[in-house]
Each structure stands twice: as structure tokens, then as C-alpha cells.
Amino acid sequence: MDFLISRNYKVTMKHFETKYTTHDNLVLYLQAWIPDQPKASMLLVHGLGEHSSRYAHFADKLVGEGIAVFTFDGRGHGKSSNPKPTAYFANYQDYLKDIDALFLKVKTYIPGIPAFLFGHSMGGGMTAAYVLEYRPEAKGVILSAPALQPADDVSQLLIAVSSLVSKLAPKLKVLKLDSNKISRDPEEVRKYDADPLVYHDPVPARTGYELLRIMDAIKEKAASFHYPLLLLHGSDDQLTNPKGSEIFFRNVASKDKTFHRYPELFHELINEPEKELVINDILEWIKARMSS
Template structure:
């Protein structure tokens, strides 16, 4: 396994931190898109299993996240559509860097929503898509007033810290929650108004176009996930026109399934799904 680190300048001049874990004779490639507030180095235990399968893994710290920020992370970005352009440029690099093998996409949480939106808007040549706890539907009972206020805040006070997420809902394992809270590259303050509003716009767009989703897809979600709504995964699963689609809901599972109580089972589901499609 060879670890590479570099940076990429986006279409609007932002420097993003990139890293890859390469295998000598890859059977496939995969671009991994992390979740809201976190960063790409939190997936090492999954990367090792993917490398063992012969998959070269590429990932990056998104706008406002991790090492792509000078100073402390902010979780701020102007537009989710800019983020989709980043994913498109980087997926293109993955396929040119590892040519002639199937190329997969993996997205968790916000990253799952972004990958779903990317597939719907850009129609990439992806061999398959894995969506872990994807952000596709807002929380049940979100009031129209709150949504309207969020839109106003996004426009006039975009960096206002608007929405606090409950870190204790990340995992049922207390040490994993502690690790998350103590990681200096994880953003744990309230989410900026613009970021939250852009994610809402993104989720609405995915719901509206879900019947156009046609890639092979594995959706995984915890039934007790209170950070992203499991109903979003059900909506995409039901509406997608993909002939090859699987939804696995893990009973009692929290948000970060690969860091939760039954993580070995979850990672095994991911690896087996990939193995069957390489």
C-alpha cells in the first residue's frame, strides 16, 4: 500500500487536500466523500479492507473541512453545486490515474447526499455507488418556518452558526464519540446557516430527481440514526430505476455505521458488495 498526499485547486481557486492509498495491481478504484464536519483521514480502517480487496482509494477534505482549511475547520461552503464540481473533477482524476478498472463512489452522510446528487446531475460512468447514512431527507417534523428562517439567514448571515448536531448520536461506542469530539480536524460547533441551507436545497433536488438514479447502488443506514433521516435512503431505494439496488437498514444503528457497535458486519456488507461487482 502506497500513501500519496497532494492538493487540488478547484475551479474557483480553493486548495483542497487530497490523499490516496494505492495498491500495486488494482482491481478497482474508489473515490470516498466524507461527511459534514469530519475529514477524510477518519476512514483508515475501511481503507485497509478496501486495499486488501485490491481497491485503490482516493479521497479529499472537502470545502471548509479538515486540512483543506488554513487554521481551524469551518464546515462552510457557498454552494453544494461547487462541491459537486469538485467531486466531478476528482472522479475524473481517479479514472485517469487508475485506468481500465471499475471506478466506484462512496459517500457518507453529507457526502452520501453529495454523491447521490452528483450521480443525478452529472451522470458519471461509475461502476457502482455506496451511500452510507446519506443526507437525502430532512428530519421528520422540520417546520416550514424554520426552513424559511434558514433561507433568510443563509442569504444575509451565511456564516452564522445555526444548527448544533448531537455528537453523542455518532456511535453507540462511547470511545468512538470521545475520539470524534477530541479530533482537532473535526468541526463540532453549530453548522453555518449557508451550509445547512445548501444541504436542504440539495436534499430537495435529490428527492425530486430520485427516479433518474440508474447506477448500481448499496444504501446502508441505521434505524436509530437521528443525524440523517433513514427515510431518505428508503425514498432513493424505492424510486431509483437501478436494476441493481440494495438497501440494508441496521436495527438500532447510529449514524457512523463503520464506527458503530456492529462495524465488522457493516464493513463486511460493503466489502462483499464490492467484491461481487469488480
């Protein structure tokens, strides 16, 4: 992999970009930010409709604490979808295979240090499903506003017919997300709306159905989740349901589990006005487990 020196960050680090060909011949965009002397590593899985570069400011903070951050644009997202994002994937199991292959690369690229998993929103659901099914060797799992239960305003009829619609018209656009609900910071909403790598149209039927399948799979296996867990959710999140996080937290078998409930915060916790508090909570949790 070719390394590029980033000039956009205060902390000395290496930034690289590369591509990965999946088991079914899709080409995914990968990137990483690596400190000079990494003490830990993390694979970050982004949310529905967005892309990995939206986490550059978060990676900057992590690298400052010696944590290498690896991430990718998922199937149908960001630079992994040409000519433009579609937010479409046919089977969530393919997504889990991507995560598994890339987490192995993380652990191989910088061996001998603790490796963590971080997932936001849809990526949180994917990450939870991944560790429940694949049982990777991870030091801990961080789930930010994970998609573990349908939002309260999602039509029960839509949920009931989702399987049929996804088979008959998999790319039918069925549910549009309200960008005003991502953050209470108007500037963050403006940047999101103006970002050409963000998918702005309604979610494809198959993608929506696969998300429901993930939620069902997680509910069935939650009691076998044993990893150290940091769960984060805003009380006023209207894009992913905080109730799902509450239920998951109660049901997991982890002896080491922490749940930060942020009053009044919206969906993208690391893009809220209180983002420094949230990021610090994440860093403190990771650092406490890097040497344990």
C-alpha cells in the same frame, strides 16, 4: 505525485497526500491508499464536519481486497480549511464540481479498472446529487446514512426561513450536531470530540441551506438514478433521516439495488460496534461487481 510508503497498515500499499486547486482557486487536501495491484478504485466523500483521515481503517480493509481508495477533505473541512475547519461552503454546485474533477483524476490515475463512488451522510447526499447531475461512468454507488431528508427533530420554522437567513447571515451558526449520536461506541465519540480536524460548532446557515437544496434536487431527479446502488442506514440514526433513504430507494430506477437496514445502529455505521459486519457487507457488494 509523490508516493509515501505507509508503515501503519498490515497490507502492502502506497499512501500519498497532495493538494488540488479548484476551479475557484480553493486548495483542497487529497489523499489515497493504493494496493500494489489495484483491481478497482473508489472515490470517498466524507460527511458534514468531519474529514477524510477518519476513514483510514475503512481504506485498510478495502485495500486488502485490491481496491484503491481516493478521498479528500471537502470545502471548509479538515486540512482543506485554514487555520481551522469551518464546515462552510457557499454553493453545493461548487462541491459537485470538486467531486467531478477528482473522480476524473481517479479514473485517469488508474485506468481500465472499475471505479466506484462512496458517500457518507452529507457526502452521501453530495454523491447522489453528483451522479444525478453529471452522469459519470461509475461501476456502482454506495450511500452510507445519506442526508436525503431533514432529521425529524429539525425545526420546520428553521427550514422555512433557511433561505432568508443564509442570505442575510450566511455564516451564522444555526444548528449544532450532537456527537453522542454518531456511534454507540463511547470510544468513537471520545475520539471524535478530541479530533481538532473535526468541526465541533453549530452548522453555518448557508451550509445548512445548501444541504436542503441538495435534498430537493435529489427528490426531483431520483427516478432517473440508474446506477447499481448499495444503500446503508441504521434504524436509530438521529443525524440523518432513514425515511429519506427509504423513499430514495423506492424511487430510483436502478435494476441492481440493495438496501441494508441495520437495527438499532446509529449514524456512523463503519464506527459502530458492528462495523466489521457493515464493512464486510460493503466489500461483498463491491467484489460482486468488480468483474461483472
